[in-house]
Amino acid sequence: MTEIRYIKAVNQALWDAMEADPSVFLIGEDIGAAGGSFKATRDLLDRFGPERVYDTPISEAAIAGMAVGAALTGMRPVAEIMFMDFTTLTMDMLVNQAAKARSMFGGQGSVPMVLRTPHGGGLNAGPQHSQCLEAWFAHVPGLKVVCPANPADAYGLLRAAIDDPDPVIVVENKALYAMKGDLPDAPEARERIEIGKGRIVRPGHDATVVAYGAAVTMAEAAAANLAGEGIDVEVIDLRSLQPWDEGLVLESLSRTHNLVVAHEAVEAFGIGAEIAARMADIGFDELDGPITRVGAPFAPSPFGKTLEDAYRPNAERIEAALRRTLA
Amino acid sequence: MTEIRYIKAVNQALWDAMEADPSVFLIGEDIGAAGGSFKATRDLLDRFGPERVYDTPISEAAIAGMAVGAALTGMRPVAEIMFMDFTTLTMDMLVNQAAKARSMFGGQGSVPMVLRTPHGGGLNAGPQHSQCLEAWFAHVPGLKVVCPANPADAYGLLRAAIDDPDPVIVVENKALYAMKGDLPDAPEARERIEIGKGRIVRPGHDATVVAYGAAVTMAEAAAANLAGEGIDVEVIDLRSLQPWDEGLVLESLSRTHNLVVAHEAVEAFGIGAEIAARMADIGFDELDGPITRVGAPFAPSPFGKTLEDAYRPNAERIEAALRRTLA
Amino acid sequence: MKLTELADLYRRMLLIRRAEERLQKLFADGQVPGFLHLSIGQEAVPVGVSSALSDRDTVSSNHRGHGHTLAKGVDLTGFFAEILGKATGLCKGRGGSMHVADLSKGMLGANGIVGAGLPITTGSALAHKMQRQGHVAAVYFGDGALAEGVLHECLNIAKLWSLPILFVCENNGWSEFSPTDRQLATNLEKLGKAFAMKYRSVDGNVIADVAAAAGKLVGPMRRYPAPAILECRTTRVRGHYEGDRQDYRDAGEIAALEARDPIRLAAEALAEAGAAPDLIAGIAAEVDAEIEAAAEAALAAPLPKSADILADVYTPAEV
């Protein structure tokens, strides 16, 4: 085992996937010599050469569209969009093309592409460089969406995404890029993580917090705090947002009878809305209290430090939501 | 009163707004001489001339972006995007620019633009010409979203949207364009409809169906069916999706204690998820049964007739959802 | 061009023409769901371009894609069945006219989004270049699509990376109900020059010219990957879609179309090259029979099962 950072786990996953399969290639802005804005692709140009690592002009629609076309022609492109906010320029290609090709062509083929992109705040990068837009993609039939919360997952989910025959949006969290965790030294020992399955991060029997991305650590902190008061909180890391592990959440709810959903994205119409709505249907009989949610308030992500700190969800807000549910 | 079709009500709203305010102008593809793909802008070029009605090249990003810039420079642009599916090409302009300008500029100005676009199926137009993507926009702080369900609302909501100082996405429903309804003959008598307020279409005390757009009529039909069995269903037309009338829905729920949410959009991560999630929180104590939802299944909108019919929500499915909630 | 070759191209063009005429009737009879954009008057373009392509070469298309699709050699019955929304359609009735695809023939799909084929095909060309098998990609788009920004992105990248892609513009002068000259302050020749890209313009209604130009442009690409533009001046005879009365077009323009009919021109060329009237009549009879059989089979085919709406959204896990 070696302790590595989240960003290095992403890099290692790309490296291993490219070693394993010559049809995997990378395409994005400044991902070559520069190694990417966050260094996810560091050293890959040196190792695999310019025929596997394509530094593009500033043309996001073309990046996404070329990935679709290359995927339909036998390759496994992994595109990087520098900030999730810039995926606004790729929506036709992802939503009207990548997501629909297999279904609207009657199952003739698949679109084995991956689009990696970082979301989230914490860098005071302001309203156009901090957004969490994953709920849009989760609403689109034909796309899969994953969001790793730690280095091991960053590795395992990205490997699974690259292996996957269908288009997968891999949402990384900028604030987690520096997070440390263990990865096995032997490439064979590094595991893929099944898309669609969540994980119980911390078992508990009084309430369930369903979280993903940066909110997982916040939920753990909230749970640790409440443990001091004898409140035993279960924390689930969804890992995968589309499809998401409905079975795991329902099973947990049927033990704890209380549910909180937490994420960094804007609360209204976010991922948490679907989790909550689904449990208010199929889990209704298990609920002992209101389902509460924690997400960003309904405002663009502000720039200034005090404002961004106030804007981003945190452990205290998850704790408050738990208390409200349990009240 | 004159009986007119939904599409004519849109046309009349544009006409009246342009008569009332010289800063209102139209911009979109084939909206001039051709009067728009669905004839929403018929005769407006003749009446107001090419300096108020701009027929553009096929450049959706520029259409939306120009609307932002013109709005910031004292005008009130009303842009048409021919099918909601093509808004995928306008997302940067709507989400990163229009929605955020006021807030990220510290409240210095507003972006009084409207973007009209039709969603929905029923025309066998296939996967790239039928999508209902309003949940994306409702998730974006700074945007407002409305969706009229009948001719009077098509008029009233569009007028309100044009008056509104902030960017409003007006989602029309293609299948409703032919729907008939009354509009007063005297321009002064034609009313605006307040954005953010819903309407009780049919009062009832056993269950509430919250719907919008084409689903409103379906919900009414379901309610009429169940009335025969002595089940008394209240139907709410949301009218406005962002902001939506939380108070009205909660008040209804506190009388009926059962909730169904219905829309034509894909169910998963749709508008209904937020309504349900919110009521599973603030309305939890009022609920007597699970909150059920009706929406399209998780697949692209298929082309063929049998498939599209099976795909689109209808009164039967709303009825079934009501029964499940009431069971 | 040899007579047999010309006859073969004529045959393919006629097949497209008759297929679309059949669709036109079926549409009028209410048998075709959705929008139907016919390419009558434009048949020489895809037939000429496809004459330079193999099954392993890829093409992608736009909303007016029947000709592109048939010229690429897809199954005729599956084609009709798809447009009629039948279960036996090439896309199982889930795509329809605007989405016919046949990946086994390198046909990456018609497309309902103007301009969307451009980056998809550019990506396909990148794949071909990486795979080093000498395959190329071609994208069909209309003159209206020249206004979409993604064209610019793709011309730039295709040139920058020397991708084996043929940009085929069908310039019919119309974008829906508007003449394209009211939508464009430039043209493809000028854009080609701006990107230093090989460019040829041909009369897109003269099959020999299109085929020759396509052959000249595509041939070298297979060994020395590089993009090229082929602009085909052509004629949209029908409305933007069926049901469009075209009252925005003037009589003179419409009257002039007949003289430029690519099928007629090809028949004349055939006759000039010495084809016996028999040959032409024989082709016509064969094509008619083929169309009839395909249309009948498609009409008789079953509708998709409602239960299938969730099929093929994702690829099933391998077992």
Add this chain to the structure above:
Amino acid sequence: MKLTELADLYRRMLLIRRAEERLQKLFADGQVPGFLHLSIGQEAVPVGVSSALSDRDTVSSNHRGHGHTLAKGVDLTGFFAEILGKATGLCKGRGGSMHVADLSKGMLGANGIVGAGLPITTGSALAHKMQRQGHVAAVYFGDGALAEGVLHECLNIAKLWSLPILFVCENNGWSEFSPTDRQLATNLEKLGKAFAMKYRSVDGNVIADVAAAAGKLVGPMRRYPAPAILECRTTRVRGHYEGDRQDYRDAGEIAALEARDPIRLAAEALAEAGAAPDLIAGIAAEVDAEIEAAAEAALAAPLPKSADILADVYTPAEV
């Protein structure tokens, strides 16, 4: 150019330079949140362009927008306060370096999305044309932005509709960490030609040249609306953003920057035009004092209140 005029332009350039040098220090001290893209070496462009504009003319900008903003005459203290994220900032601390705007000065905002200023400004130019007051719009963008498709859409529409817009490209040869010639198979001159658009290229580090060209292009636009392109060859002295060590640039290129320093060139021009050394020193002293006062006021200003995160998302209903 008259001495007083030149002195005034010099003064404005120096103000931008000193403001950014101050920001550079504040950033190094950890006082500036977020990303900071400095335009040191590019000051002549916005100062020259703004010399042709009034407050009612609109401009929009990109991520490297400090010069564009200050040259448009915004309040210096509000500018500093914004970049420091203070409540008294032009945008109340909600925008920061990449989003400084001052609508009262016609400054429609810096922008974090490459290319996004293009359609916004095109729309602003359309508004100006409709309003018939002779106002014009100008958009600043980098050479890297030439790859974005929206440029193509806007060049086309601006030309087609004869909009009064000046497209100002700051060509500094870099797009983040990559030389732009590896990203572009064309250039703005060629694109300008493709759209038959008036085009001028100037040494963007020579203030008199930029000002003269801007004046020549903007003047006629006010009476006869039409677009024009002004390409300014300029120099990015600092990294893409502060913190960028620029190890991808070679020593020769960096060493050559000094000789092209626009401030130095402007000072030389002033001296040549007969300015006394006193004049230049006097300007420097004044600018320093102004910067110091603004920076100090901004540093002393309060942070925004956390409770304000929901403010200004929507416009309050009128009472």
